[in-house]
Amino acid sequence: MDDLKVLCRIIGNDFELEDELSAEQLRGKMVYAFSWLLDNDISKMMNILYRTDVNEERLKSLLISSSQLPSAEVIADEYISRQLQKIETRKKYST
Structure with missing residues (x-):
């Protein structure tokens, strides 16, 4: 399974996502989600x-x-970056 699919699956635990997204679509959805959370539910965002x-x-x-x-945008990029770091770490230690 490629990293983007794994990333979508992991992020899907926190957000409702379609299975097949491009990197640009995923980033756009995360920016939108974090924008909404900033305006409407800061505590949920902080929890995530x-x-x-x-x-x-x-x-x-x-x-x-x-x-x-x-x-x-900054928050979404950092969230995605952290999820990618976790994927890399899992790959490194699963072999």
């Missing part, structure tokens, strides 16, 4: 980021240094 083990200090730093980008 906590369970995903997104580094809070790194995220704060990215939000400050990327102030020209919408916060939802």
Whole structure:
């Protein structure tokens, strides 16, 4: 199974997703989801980021240094990046 399919499956635990998404579609859906969460349910967003083990200090730093980008984009990119790191770690230790 390729990394994108695994990524969609893992992210599907936190968000409702279709099975077959391109990387661009996945990012777009995550940006939309985090934008909605920022506006409507910050505690749920924080819970998702906590369970995903997104580094809070790194995220704060990215939000400050990327102030020209919408916060939802920065958060979505970091969330996806963390999920990809977890996939790589699992692959590394499953052989």
